[in-house]
Structures are given as C-alpha cells and as structure tokens.
Amino acid sequence: MTTSSLLSNLNPQQREAITLPHQSVLVLAGAGSGKTRVLTTRIVYLIQSGQVNPHGILAVTFTNKAAKEMLTRITSMLPINPRGMWIGTFHGLCHRMLRTHYQDAGLPQAFQILDSADQLALIKRILKDLSADDKKFPPRQVQWFINNAKESGLRAAYVTIDDVFSRHMLEFYQAYEQQCHKEGAVDFAELLLRCYELLSRNEILCQHYRERFNHILVDEFQDTNPLQYKWLKLLAGTGAKNAAAVFVVGDDDQSIYAFRGAYVGNMKDFERDFGITKIIKLEQNYRSHGNILDAANALIENNSERLGKNLWTAEGRGEPLRVFNASNDFDEAAFIVEEVKTLHAEGIDLSKMALLYRSNAQSRVLEHSLFNAAIPYRVYGGMRFFDRQEIKHALAYLRLIANPDDDSALLRVINFPARGIGSRSLEQLQNAAKAQGSSLWAAALQKCGGETAMLQETQRPLKGIAKFVFLIVTMRQNWSTLPLPQMVEYMLTHSELLAHYAKERESAERLENLNELINAAISFVHEAENDALAEFLAHASLEAGEHQAGSGQDALQLMTVHAAKGLEFHTVFLSGLEEGLFPHENSLNESNGVAEERRLMYVAMTRARRRLYLSFTQSRMLHGQTRYNIASRFLDEIPQSCLKWLQPSPRSMSTPSYYSNSTEHTATKALRSSSSISSRSSSNGWRIGQIVMHAKFGSGVIINCEGCGSDARVQVNFDRVGMKWLLLEYAKLTTV
Numbered sequence: 241m242t243t244s245s246l247l248s249n250l251n252p253q254q255r256e257a258i259t260l261p262h263q264s265v266l267v268l269a270g271a272g273s274g275k276t277r278v279l280t281t282r283i284v285y286l287i288q289s290g291q292v293n294p295h296g297i298l299a300v301t302f303t304n305k306a307a308k309e310m311l312t313r314i315t316s317m318l319p320i321n322p323r324g325m326w327i328g329t330f331h332g333l334c335h336r337m338l339r340t341h342y343q344d345a346g347l348p349q350a351f352q353i354l355d356s357a358d359q360l361a362l363i364k365r366i367l368k369d370l371s372a373d374d375k376k377f378p379p380r381q382v383q384w385f386i387n388n389a390k391e392s393g394l395r396a397a398y399v400t401i402d403d404v405f406s407r408h409m410l411e412f413y414q415a416y417e418q419q420c421h422k423e424g425a426v427d428f429a430e431l432l433l434r435c436y437e438l439l440s441r442n443e444i445l446c447q448h449y450r451e452r453f454n455h456i457l458v459d460e461f462q463d464t465n466p467l468q469y470k471w472l473k474l475l476a477g478t479g480a481k482n483a484a485a486v487f488v489v490g491d492d493d494q495s496i497y498a499f500r501g502a503y504v505g506n507m508k509d510f511e512r513d514f515g516i517t518k519i520i521k522l523e524q525n526y527r528s529h530g531n532i533l534d535a536a537n538a539l540i541e542n543n544s545e546r547l548g549k550n551l552w553t554a555e556g557r558g559e560p561l562r563v564f565n566a567s568n569d570f571d572e573a574a575f576i577v578e579e580v581k582t583l584h585a586e587g588i589d590l591s592k593m594a595l596l597y598r599s600n601a602q603s604r605v606l607e608h609s610l611f612n613a614a615i616p617y618r619v620y621g622g623m624r625f626f627d628r629q630e631i632k633h634a635l636a637y638l639r640l641i642a643n644p645d646d647d648s649a650l651l652r653v654i655n656f657p658a659r660g661i662g663s664r665s666l667e668q669l670q671n672a673a674k675a676q677g678s679s680l681w682a683a684a685l686q687k688c689g690g691e692t693a694m695l696q697e698t699q700r701p702l703k704g705i706a707k708f709v710f711l712i713v714t715m716r717q718n719w720s721t722l723p724l725p726q727m728v729e730y731m732l733t734h735s736e737l738l739a740h741y742a743k744e745r746e747s748a749e750r751l752e753n754l755n756e757l758i759n760a761a762i763s764f765v766h767e768a769e770n771d772a773l774a775e776f777l778a779h780a781s782l783e784a785g786e787h788q789a790g791s792g793q794d795a796l797q798l799m800t801v802h803a804a805k806g807l808e809f810h811t812v813f814l815s816g817l818e819e820g821l822f823p824h825e826n827s828l829n830e831s832n833g834v835a836e837e838r839r840l841m842y843v844a845m846t847r848a849r850r851r852l853y854l855s856f857t858q859s860r861m862l863h864g865q866t867r868y869n870i871a872s873r874f875l876d877e878i879p880q881s882c883l884k885w886l887q888p889s890p891r892s893m894s895t896p897s898y899y900s901n902s903t904e905h906t907a908t909k910a911l912r913s914s915s916s917i918s919s920r921s922s923s924n925g926w927r928i929g930q931i932v933m934h935a936k937f938g939s940g941v942i943i944n945c946e947g948c949g950s951d952a953r954v955q956v957n958f959d960r961v962g963m964k965w966l967l968l969e970y971a972k973l974t975t976v
C-alpha cells in the first residue's frame with residue numbers, strides 16, 4: 241500500500257496526527273472519531289516511511305481482542321511478520337518482558353499468573369492458615385487492599401497503617417507476598433509492579449528498551465491507572481536524549497474505570513510530563529447517525545469538568561432512538577428477541593447487533609429468552625471459557641507440569657479425580673511443607689522417596705499421594721517430548737479427567753469443553769514464540785473471555801457496557817435503563833459516581849452505528865428480589881426530538897398482577913419468558929397462568945388451553961418435566 245493510498249479518505253486532522261514527526265502527542269477526541277484508526281494507521285505509516293522498523297514499536301491496547309484486531313489490520317496493509325511487534329495490553333506486555341527477564345525480575349522461569357479467582361482462592365487459604373475471621377476480614381476486601389496497594393506501587397514493606405484493621409490487612413498482604421514468592425505466582429497487579437521495578441532498578445535493561453522502542457502508542461489512554469502511567473513514563477524516558485515519541489489517544493468522556501483506579505487526570509499530567517505542545521482534536525464522527533450522536537452529546541453535557549469537544553457527523557440524522565417501556569424484565573427480553581428476529585430477517589447479521597447491559601446479572605433472563613427463541617448468541621466477559629470448573633482442573637495439571645511448586649494448582653487437583661487422599665493426609669502434607677518451609681510438592685516428593693525412586697516405580701499399584709506424585713512426575717517427563725496439543729491430550733487422559741467426567745451425568749458439555757481445550761492448544765501453538773506451554777498458560781489467565789467454543793458462528797453479541805468499549809455495531813440494544821441499575825445504585829452515594837455512570841451511558845450509546853434501542857422495565861427480578869423501577873434519569877437527559885417512544889405491546893400490558901410476587905413460582909417464571917402469554921384464554925374454568933398440581937408431574941403452570949368439553953386440553957409447563965399437553969378429563973389437575 242502506498243503512503244498516499246494509506247492517507248486517502250482521512251480528514252486533515254487525522255492525516256496530521258498520523259504524519260507528525262517524532263514527538264509526543266495527545267489526540268483528544270470523542271467517540272467514533274477515528275482515534276483507534278489513526279493510531280493503527282500511524283503505526284503502518286511509521287514503518288512504511290522507514291522511520292522505524294516493526295521492532296521499534298510498542299502499542300498498548302485495552303483488550304487482547306483489540307490487540308489482535310490491530311495486528312490483523314496492520315499486517316493486511318504491510319507484509320511484515322507481526323511477532324517482532326509489541327502490541328498488547330499493559331498486562332500482556334509486562335508479562336512478555338518478565339518472561340524474557342525472569343531472572344532479573346527475581347522470578348522462577350516457570351512463574352504462573354494468578355487470575356483474580358485464583359488470587360481470591362489463595363487469599364482464602366492464607367486467611368484460614370492464619371485463623372483469621374473471614375466475617376471480620378472478608379477475603380474480597382483483603383484482595384482489594386492488596387491490589388490497591390500494588391496499583392499504587394506499594395509493597396507490603398512500604399504500606400503505612402493507621403489503625404488495627406489495616407494492621408491486620410498488612411499482615412495478610414505480607415503472608416500473601418511470601419506465599420506468592422514460594423509458589424512462583426504472579427497476580428495481575430504484580431505483573432505491572434514487578435515489571436516497573438525491573439525497569440527502574442535495572443538501568444541497562446531500561447536503556448535497552450528505551451533504545452528499542454522509539455515509538456510508543458497508547459489507545460484508550462483515559463483509562464490508564466497511575467502505575468501504568470509511571471511504567472510508560474519510565475519506558476519512554478521523558479527528558480532523556482533518546483526519549484521515545486509517545487502517541488496517546490483518548491477521550492475524557494469515556495473514562496469508565498475510575499473504580500479500578502484509572503485516573504483521567506493522567507491526560508493533564510501527560511501534557512505536563514511529556515512537554516506536549518500540540519493537542520490534536522478530531523471532531524468528525526464516522527460511526528453514528530445524527531440522532532444517535534446528538535442524543536449522546538446532549539447526555540454528556542450534563543457532566544461538568546469536561547475537557548470539552550465538539551462532535552459532528554456528515555451522515556444524515558438517521559432513525560430516531562427507539563425507547564421501549566416494558567412491564568417487566570421478561571417482556572423486555574421478549575421485545576428484544578422480536579426485534580432481533582425482524583432485523584435478522586431483513587438481512588442484518590446477528591454479529592452486527594449487540595445487547596448491552598449495565599450489570600452481568602441482567603444477562604440471565606436475556607439469555608433464557610434468546611435460548612428459547614433459538615437465536616445464537618455469545619456472551620463476552622461472562623463466565624470465561626478458561627474459568628469453567630473442568631478447564632480450571634485441566635489447567636491446574638498443566639500448571640503443575642510447568643511448575644510443580646504451584647501449591648494452588650496442587651491443592652486443586654491432588655484429589656481430583658478422587659484418588660483416596662483424605663483431609664488428614666493432606667493436613668499432614670501441609671504441616672510437613674510448613675515445617676521445612678517448602679512447597680507442598682517438595683514435601684510430597686520427599687514423602688515418596690524422591691523423583692528417581694518414583695520413576696522406577698513400575699511394580700506395585702500406587703495409592704493416594706504416591707499415585708498423584710507418580711502421575712505428575714511421569715507427566716513432567718513426557719512433557720519435554722510432546723508438542724502442546726498432544727501434551728494436553730495426554731494430560732486429559734492420564735489425569736483421568738476425561739474418564740471422570742465421562743462417568744458424570746449430564747457432563748456432555750464438560751467433555752466438549754475439555755476437547756475444546758485441545759483445539760485451543762492447537763490454534764495456540766501457531767502463535768507461540770518460545771515455550772508453548774508457559775505461553776499457553778499465560779494466555780489462559782490473561783485473555784478476557786474471547787475464546788469461545790464454536791466462535792465462528794454468526795451470533796448476537798451480549799456484553800456489559802464496560803466490555804463494549806472501543807467496539808461498534810450496526811444495532812445496539814441497551815437494556816435496563818432504570819434508576820438504581822443504570823445509574824447503578826452504588827454510584828449514587830459516591831461523589832462523581834453519577835458522572836462516571838453518565839460516561840458509561842455515553843460509551844454505550846456511541847457504540848451504535850445506525851440503530852439504538854433503549855429499554856427499561858417497571859419491575860425486574862434481580863438477585864432474587866422484585867424491584868419496582870422508575871426510568872433512568874439518563875432518558876430525561878436525551879432530547880425528545882431524538883426519541884421515538886414505542887407503545888408497549890399488548891402482550892406486555894396483559895401481565896397478571898401475581899408477577900410482582902417476589903416468592904414467585906419457578907414455573908411461573910418460565911411462563912413469563914414465553915412470549916405467548918395472555919390471561920384471557922381459559923378452558924373449562926382453567927386459565928393460562930394458573931399454577932396447577934399433577935399427581936405424577938408435580939407443579940406447573942398452564943400456558944395454553946384448547947378445545948372444550950371432553951376435548952378440552954391444556955399445555956402445562958411443569959417444573960420438573962417441562963412442557964406437556966394434557967386432556968383435562970383425565971389429567972385430574974388440582975389448583976395450588
């Protein structure tokens with residue numbers, strides 16, 4: 241691709257940003273103005289014009305998915321090998337650096353990444369070891385304390401305490417640090433902190449990377465936290481002769497991670513610290529039609545303390561935003577299902593439509609309705625593939641193969657599948673490890689007479705811990721000879737995980753997932769550069785739910801608003817626009833809480849290119865309770881001229897009053913999800929919606945009535961056995 245074709249179709253401000261000489265720059269611009277596109281194009285431009293070779297680029301994206309997309313776009317424009325380029329998330333890039341310099345960073349070669357669930361499990365174990373009361377010191381709070389300290393760059397030794405409570409917290413933090421050190425485990429915050437320390441303490445290494453990364457580019461800069469910012473500053477070498485040119489793009493109106501420590505003030509700091517003389521503003525939005533943009537602009541104007549931007553579109557006004565007032569969450573879901581079906585029939589791919597929600601808990605009802613309507617969908621950021629129980633078990637075996645000193649992994653699978661190791665033997669093992677200050681693995685190995693003895697063990701049948709030790713020793717031995725996919729397969733068989741799940745009832749999905757792990761390994765080996773197993777394990781911890789079985793299928797996209805950042809869709813359904821849900825009730829008591837929710841709303845609305853639906857419900861079942869809602873204040877902040885209020889459909893008007901009962905019958909709930917509800921139909925005195933009891937099938941809800949006299953039939957959705965048609969004459973139903 242020539243430079244002129246690279247720059248054609250871009251507006252003058254975009255072109256200017258892309259072609260600026262070697263200097264640090266801030267591009268401050270609203271949603272959909274082409275920030276990400278400009279950043280990607282600048283990388284191509286710099287390489288193509290010979291100003292830097294691919295090795296000299298470091299680019300930070302917010303998700304792994306974004307990194308992949310960026311790489312794909314770059315390699316489609318330039319014939320280069322993407323492996324030499326450092327494009328990834330802060331975590332991913334720090335991990336790569338630590339892998340390369342593990343010794344300098346004081347880590348074992350096979351260090352493992354703890355994702356946040358692993359971290360929480362480890363904290364729970366530590367609290368138990370220290371006999372701490374987990375009511376007084378909830379593990380999640382301890383986790384927050386530790387991560388917060390790390391994200392502020394503070395090791396336990398430097399944390400200042402001012403009360404008894406934090407003294408305890410600090411004690412847990414210390415114990416946690418020691419345990420991580422012993423196991424060779426690194427949590428997410430540690431990746432950054434450790435990498436920052438590595439560079440700040442090792443002048444030569446730091447110089448090396450400064451020389452190398454001549455251009456650093458950061459997307460979604462508004463959401464970086466102080467430690468990430470310090471890391472960037474250190475790596476760029478502000479003020480140094482060989483300082484990198486740092487190109488950051490961001491939008492203060494889309495800062496949505498303050499709760500996780502992101503600090504939008506970084507933008508001001510950046511101007512000061514990097515001596516920014518030029519701020520480029522992009523004002524043309526290429527994503528959304530006029531009504532969507534006007535609505536989003538009007539909404540965000542309700543926030544004060546904005547840096548201020550204009551955003552316009554050359555596109556027409558397009559359609560108005562459609563607002564749907566549902567009587568309850570099931571009606572909302574039924575409405576969305578109908579609209580998705582219609583749009584799909586009109587030729588819009590499901591994958592071009594997104595269903596967004598503020599809180600993960602909302603997805604259950606939506607999923608239920610989509611499932612019933614047989615609409616393929618994919619949930620992002622929900623239960624990650626790598627977080628499923630069976631996958632966690634399999635990964636624990638792989639982790640032990642890479643590093644048997646990983647106590648967390650060992651505890652997870654030492655007796656899974658069951659091999660007769662009781663809690664007493666486990667306790668003894670833990671005591672032995674404690675006494676000799678070693679890992680559990682070292683203690684187990686010692687108990688069995690060491691590795692060599694184990695390998696010679698071929699005769700007698702082994703039991704309990706010896707059986708486990710033998711398994712891991714042999715798997716470790718075979719690991720060096722097998723490629724990753726075969727090794728995963730070997731592990732699944734020899735650990736007896738496959739056999740175990742094959743025996744379990746209703747485990748088809750688990751077995752499918754385990755097989756999918758082999759597929760994941762196959763597709764992964766193509767990406768791995770060095771140690772495939774280590775990189776695969778890191779990938780499993782770091783990826784954010786992008787690996788899904790059957791991900792090639794066209795499917796509706798479901799995700800939280802947070803997860804939708806940076807993405808765009810033809811149509812967006814934004815559900816649950818209710819006070820307390822969006823804005824979230826937790827935000828109402830915090831200073832600037834509503835402002836952050838409003839930015840989140842702005843992000844959500846600006847994902848839509850052509851069509852945007854906004855829906856809210858009068859009542860909603862959430863966390864086991866029915867809530868009675870009023871519409872979100874954000875709806876009032878959008879000019880009426882942008883909106884089209886859809887009349888609630890007749891079916892949602894017919895909602896019987898017993899729906900508001902919070903101790904709702906489960907079958908009633910199932911009924912609510914069926915869109916064919918009408919309380920008018922009746923047969924021989926029975927009516928739809930009525931809860932009934934059948935001698936054999938138990939309780940259920942009538943969802944259909946037909947015929948009369950001796951022909952009268954009803955369809956009942958039973959709690960236990962599902963749908964059944966019954967002739968009333970014989971069914972002998974009773975009311976509940």
Ligand SMILES: Nc1ncnc2c1ncn2[C@@H]1O[C@H](COP(=O)(O)OP(=O)(O)OP(=O)(O)O)[C@@H](O)[C@H]1O
Nearest residue numbers: 249250251270271272273274275276277526527806
């Ligand atoms: N000059 C242009 N001509 C045509 N389309 C463009 C132009 N610039 C950007 N676009 C398109 O506009 C859309 C939005 O661009 P992009 O995603 O880069 O915006 P962004 O500023 O990063 O948005 P966000 O703030 O949501 O991350 C993309 O589809 C992009 O390809």
Ligand SMILES: [Mg+2]
Nearest residue numbers: 275276277806
């Ligand atoms: Mg972007």
